[in-house]
Amino acid sequence: MSSASSETERDGGSPGDRRVFSPRLESFLEQLDAGGTPNSGTFCAFCYNPLPVDFERCDHCGQSVDARPPARSIPGAVVAMHRRKQRRESLVVNAFAYIGLALGVGLFIAMVAAEYYYVHALWLLLLSIVVLMVGSWSLARLIGGYIGDELGYRYASRHLATDWAAHVAERETERRQ
Ligand SMILES: [Zn+2]
DSSP, X not given: OHHHHHHHHHTTSOGGGOOSSOHHHHHXXXXXXXXXSOSOXXXXXXXXXXXXXXXXXXXXXXXXXXXXXXBSSOOHHHHHHHHXXXXXXXXXXXXXXXXXXXXXXXXXXXXXHHIIXXXXXXXXXXXXXXXXXXXXXXXXXXXXXXXXXXXXXXXXXXXXXXXXXXXXXXXXXXXXX
């Protein structure tokens, strides 16, 4: 009981936004994209969580193997869904990295202007160059890596949840026919 609630906490949220792909599926899809594994194995027929041998019930969605025999590969639509998620994530991370870069450049320009109009000191000019070279790089990494990463994850997860809901609706309709 307590392990279930800590699981939800680690996944970052209320039961409403619980993650679509299990951590095991996520790492399988990453390996698959990198060409590190063939698209075959034993996967939960509902959520495609890779199931270790002897698992009678999916440890991600609870689907029983008896009720619904495992899938032997991940459908192309799900692989594509994962790729879209990765793309969305890196798009946001990159956008925020550029914001960091722009901030660094802005700071550099402000310092050069201050030197030129008010301070007239060589050290400020040198410092501004350090800010341009080190500062803009650090800001890009910092803003991209923290804010971008967090927002990108949320943005991509929200879209993934929508994609997933549509996929399941379509799949279950076909199954009933
Ligand atoms: Zn499952």
